[in-house]
Every structure is written in C-alpha cells, then in structure tokens.
Amino acid sequence: MTQTPPGEHQKPLQSQVSHSDAPGTKKSGYLWIIPVLISLIGAFMAILDSSIVNVAIPTIMNVFNTDTSTVEWVVTIYMLALGVVVPLSGWLGDKLGFKRLYIFSLLSFTFGSLLCSMSWDINSLIIARVVQAIGGGMIMPTTMAMVVRIVPPGMLGGGMGIFGIALLVAPAIGPTLGGYLVEYINWRWIFTINLPIGVLGSLLSYFFIPDFPSSEAGRFDVGGALTSATGLFCLLLALSKGNDWGWTSEPIVLLFYTSAVMLGLFVYLELTQENPLLDLRVFRYPTFSLANFMVTITTVGLYAGIFYLPLFLQIGRGLGAMETGLVMMPGALVSGVMMPIVGFLYDRVGPKVLSVSGLLFLSFMTYLFHYLSIDTPTSTIVMWMALRGLGMSFANMPAQTAALSVIPPELVGRASAITNIITRVSASFGIAVLTSIMNRREVMHAAHLADNITSTNPMLMDFWSQVGSTTGVAPEQAKSLGLLYLQKVISLEAFVRSIDDIFIIAACFTLAGVIPAFFLRKGEGRRRGTVLE
Incomplete structure (x- = not known):
C-alpha cells in the first residue's frame, strides 16, 4: 500500500476539478490572474497605510x-x-x-479608516487605528493563503x-501620496482615500x-491565542x-x-495541543524553515x-x-515590474539560483x-535605488514562494500567518538594532570630528577671520557664530x-542570507489552483 505523503490528503470533492479544467491549462488560460489581482487590492491598501500615516504625524500632532x-x-x-x-x-x-x-478583513479595515477620518481627538484616532488594524492584520496572511490556493500547479512563482508587487511598491508610494494629500488637500484624506x-x-x-470551502478548524486554541497575543504585544512594544x-x-526589561x-x-502549548492555533510542525519542512x-x-x-534612506534625504x-x-x-517601480518576471523565472529554474544571485547583487548595491x-547627486541615488530594487525582487520573492510551495494545502493558512509574524518581528528587530547602532556611531563620529576644533588649528583661525570680515562683527562674536555653524556641520556630518x-551592516546581514539560500528548493507535487472551475 502506498502511503500518502504528509499534507497530500484527498481534497473535498467540491473543491476538485479535472486537470483539463484547472486554471493555467489551455482551456482556462490565465483566468487565475483576475482573482489574484483583485486580492492585491487589500494587500496594497494595508501596506500603503503603514507608510502613508507616518507622513501625517507632524500635522496630526499640531491639529490635536x-x-x-x-x-x-x-x-x-x-x-x-x-x-x-x-x-x-x-x-x-x-x-x-x-x-x-x-472580505471581512477588508471591510473592517475600511470601517476603521472611516473612524480614523472622523476622529475628533488623539484618543479617538488611536482607538480607530485599533479597529483598522483588526482588518489590516489579517489581510496579508489571508491574501497569501488565497494566492497559493488559486494559482495552478507550476505557476505559483x-x-x-x-x-509581491504590493510588498515592494506600496511602501514607496505611501510617502509621495501622503505628502501630497497632507500638503495640498487635508490630512484626513490619508484615511478617506481608503473608503x-x-x-x-x-x-x-x-x-x-x-x-x-471552510475546513475542519477544530476547537479554538484559547491558550495559544492568549500567550501569542501577550508575547508578541510585549516583544513588539519593547522593540519599538x-x-x-x-x-x-x-x-523594557520587564x-x-x-x-x-x-x-x-x-511554543509548548502549540506542540502539545491536538488542534494548535499555529501549527509549528510546519517547520519540519526544511525549505520552509x-x-x-x-x-x-x-x-x-x-x-x-x-x-x-528617507532619513538621509x-x-x-x-x-x-x-x-x-x-x-x-x-x-519601487523597478521592483514592481520585475516581480512577475522573477515569478516566471521561479517556475522554470526554482528559488536557489534566483535567491543567491539576488542576495549577492543586493548586498553589493546596499554596500554602495x-x-x-x-554632495551625492540625486541622479546617482535614484540610479542606485533602481538597481537595488532589481536586487530586492530577486532576493525577496523566491524565498517566500519556496516556503509556501512545500506546505500541504490544508496548512497553508497557518503557515502564511507564521511567515507574516516572522517578517513583522524581524522588521521591528532590525530597525531597533540598527537605530541603536546608528545613535552610538553618530555620537562617536561627532566626538571624533569635534577633536579637530582646537584653538591651535590654523585653519580655524582663518575661518574666524573670514566670518568676521563677512559679517562685520567683533572677533569674539565672529568666533561664537563660527562655532555655532561648525556644530551644525559636525552634527550633520x-x-x-x-x-x-x-548600510555596511545591512549589506553584511543581506550577504549572510546567501548561506540558507543555497539549500532552498522548489516544492514538488503540490496541487494548486483547484478552487476555480
């Protein structure tokens, strides 16, 4: 008797179609693209909101x-x-x-946006943001799970x-759109536009x-829900x-x-529960891990x-x-254009070549x-960003696709939630660590540059004289003005x-990802896209 591989259980009859009717075949063509593009609406809105709100923070502070x-x-x-x-x-x-x-998540996010646009003080806005997050938090993992189930075999990439277009394009559009709405219309429109x-x-x-079709979800894991909510809440708050x-x-220590x-x-509860909230056993799939x-x-x-980079600019x-x-x-536009192309290549060559080459190129561009x-010309920064966007599309998408390609269909929803959590915690951890390092390095560089400001430095003596001759003030006042100017220059430098x-540290982190990328493989034998008839 042949044993069915883990996760390859017989699917319900109502969700099966014959191979000739499966999307992606000659009969149905590429009809699966339509629902995938529609599901992108919610993902794009949720990611866009994270970056668009930051632009309006100074205005909100003044208004309230x-x-x-x-x-x-x-x-x-x-x-x-x-x-x-x-x-x-x-x-x-x-x-x-x-x-x-x-649909529930999208409507909840939209309703939360309505409440945000109608907020009358800072407290009402904060509460409305919670309502908005209830929908926004579930949109991303739900969309990923739907995409994996809709797309036919061999076309998951x-x-x-x-x-992936939403993942890389939305964060860049947010500041531009948010800046326009805040400056030329009204800050409330950063929420109203979602309606x-x-x-x-x-x-x-x-x-x-x-x-x-809904599947057997089992009893709700109350213990897992409470411990994960408390643990992630405390971790993300500490990192932020x-x-x-x-x-x-x-x-912070507490x-x-x-x-x-x-x-x-x-973790203990999830590994011992008969029906865990998040099935951590998905980590037994090497590619997913x-x-x-x-x-x-x-x-x-x-x-x-x-x-x-926005901080620098x-x-x-x-x-x-x-x-x-x-x-x-x-x-971001380069990444958006390249994402479907990289997906096309993934379906033909798998994740390893794309991820390794993408990470190497991204590391180099990050190092630049x-x-x-x-004094760096803006045109140079734009060119570097475009090339870096090219590397991001190769480095990011193949790994996420490979992770879900090996997961049995009935576990895709739980696996996409785990992947989403890991991404969010990693982003918060990375920003927290890098910001802490940046603050320390800024103090060190300022002290090193300030060591050159001494009364015996002949260049400074010439500088005091130039300030005095330019402003026409007494030597002591010229020295005070000159010191004030130099302090600003040192602080900026x-x-x-x-x-x-x-960016050097970030390049090293990116380069380290090459090692696990060598061992990625493309999931085989998955039955995808069987929900379309």
Whole structure:
C-alpha cells in the first residue's frame, strides 16, 4: 500500500476539478490572474497605510495639540494590534473560509479608516487605528493563503510575483501620496482615500474571487491565542520603544521577560495541543524553515533602504516627504515590474539560483550606499535605488514562494500567518538594532570630528577671520557664530556617517542570507489552483 505523503490528503470533492479544467491549462488560460489581482487590492491598501500615516504625524500632532510621545501611539498601536490578530488568521480562514475572511478583513479595515477620518481627538484616532488594524492584520496572511490556493500547479512563482508587487511598491508610494494629500488637500484624506477603494475591492472580491470551502478548524486554541497575543504585544512594544525608554530600563526589561515567558509557553502549548492555533510542525519542512531563516536575516538589510534612506534625504538633504517619495519611487517601480518576471523565472529554474544571485547583487548595491554624502547627486541615488530594487525582487520573492510551495494545502493558512509574524518581528528587530547602532556611531563620529576644533588649528583661525570680515562683527562674536555653524556641520556630518555605517551592516546581514539560500528548493507535487472551475 502506498502511503500518502504528509499534507497530500484527498481534497473535498467540491473543491476538485479535472486537470483539463484547472486554471493555467489551455482551456482556462490565465483566468487565475483576475482573482489574484483583485486580492492585491487589500494587500496594497494595508501596506500603503503603514507608510502613508507616518507622513501625517507632524500635522496630526499640531491639529490635536498633543506631544510627540502621545502622537507616536497612532503608529505604535497599529503595529501592536497587528501582532495580536495575525496569529488568528489561519484558524479563522479554516473556520470561515478564506474568501469570507478576506472580505471581512477588508471591510473592517475600511470601517476603521472611516473612524480614523472622523476622529475628533488623539484618543479617538488611536482607538480607530485599533479597529483598522483588526482588518489590516489579517489581510496579508489571508491574501497569501488565497494566492497559493488559486494559482495552478507550476505557476505559483507567477502568482506570488504579482502578490509581491504590493510588498515592494506600496511602501514607496505611501510617502509621495501622503505628502501630497497632507500638503495640498487635508490630512484626513490619508484615511478617506481608503473608503471607495475598500468598498470596490470588497464587491470585486465577492464576485470574482472563488469560494474557499471552510475546513475542519477544530476547537479554538484559547491558550495559544492568549500567550501569542501577550508575547508578541510585549516583544513588539519593547522593540519599538527600546531606543526611547532605554534598553536596560525597567519597563523594557520587564517587557522582554514577559515576552520570553509567554512565547515559550506558547511554543509548548502549540506542540502539545491536538488542534494548535499555529501549527509549528510546519517547520519540519526544511525549505520552509530555511526560507524563513533567510527572511529573518535579510529583512534587516531590506529595511535599511526603506527606513534609513528617507532619513538621509529628509534630514541630510532637507527634502520633504513628497520629494523623498519621488526619489524612492523608481526603485519601487523597478521592483514592481520585475516581480512577475522573477515569478516566471521561479517556475522554470526554482528559488536557489534566483535567491543567491539576488542576495549577492543586493548586498553589493546596499554596500554602495555607504558612500552617501551631502554632495551625492540625486541622479546617482535614484540610479542606485533602481538597481537595488532589481536586487530586492530577486532576493525577496523566491524565498517566500519556496516556503509556501512545500506546505500541504490544508496548512497553508497557518503557515502564511507564521511567515507574516516572522517578517513583522524581524522588521521591528532590525530597525531597533540598527537605530541603536546608528545613535552610538553618530555620537562617536561627532566626538571624533569635534577633536579637530582646537584653538591651535590654523585653519580655524582663518575661518574666524573670514566670518568676521563677512559679517562685520567683533572677533569674539565672529568666533561664537563660527562655532555655532561648525556644530551644525559636525552634527550633520556625524549623522550622515552613521547612516553610511548602517548600510555596511545591512549589506553584511543581506550577504549572510546567501548561506540558507543555497539549500532552498522548489516544492514538488503540490496541487494548486483547484478552487476555480
């Protein structure tokens, strides 16, 4: 008797179609692209919202007459709520069906956007962001699970390539669109713009996304839900506030301790439960484990460009949010164009060649950014960003596709939730660590540059004289003005050098991802795309 491989159980009769009717064959062509593109609406909105809100923070602070520490919760609470709801998406998808869950998530996100646009003070806005995150947190893993189930055998790379457009393009469009809306219309429109798109996306999803029959979800894992929610909430809060509160401060240490205890208990519960909230046994698939390990490492490098280059452009070069978005956009557009192409190549050559070559090229391009200076031409930065975007498309998509390609269909929802959690925690961890390093390096560079300012330095004596002759003030006043100017120059130069150091570290992290990439393989024998008839 031939034993059925793990995860390759007989699917329900209602979700089976003959091979001749399967999407991707000559009879049905590429009809699967339509529902995949429609599902992209929600994913694009959820990712776009994360970057578009940051632009409006100064305006919101002024409108509601609040301080920086309070207004930061508009961003922080959204991230924390995401960490709480993402683990629930797999079980809910099995219980309700992924189409129903997707539409519910999209409508919840849209309703939360409506509440945000109508907020009357900072507290109401923060509460509305929680409602928005309930939908936004489940959109991404649910979309990934639907794409994997819709796309036919042998075309998963193409489907995930289309899905990857939202991952890389939306973060770059956010600052540009947000800057325009805040500057020329009204800050509330960063939320209002979601309303017609969300409603349209829900209607299109209802008519064009195929039904995913609900499966036996089993009893709800209350213990797993509580421990994962508490653990992830404490971990993400500690990572987001560590630089502000101090990494050794009592609140941060307590948060890390609570997180470690709760996540440890969560792992124990999930491995001993008959029906766990997140089936951690998916890590027994080597490709899934290696791909997520690779994502954990490379996310640090990927977010260096997304997070620290805008800092350089806005603080170092004095650009506004909209102008910064325009500089970043060519790189995102290159990634968006290349994603489906990389997906096409994945279906033919597998993930290893694409991931290794992409990571090597991305490491090199990330390293080039350590040559940034105040005088670097904008055209050079745009060219580097475009080439770096090319590397990101090769480095990112094949690993995520390979991770899900080896997972049995009935576990895809849980696996996509795990992958989403790993990506979010890795991003928060990377930004926290790199920001801490940047702050230390900035202080070191400032001290080193300040050592050259001495009363015996002949160049400084000439500089005082030039200041005095230019301004026509007394020598002592000229010296004071000159010192004030030099302090600003030193502060700016130290900041730029610290950014340069970050790109070297990010390049090393990205390069480290090459090792697990060598062992990635393409999942074989998966039966995908059987929900379309």
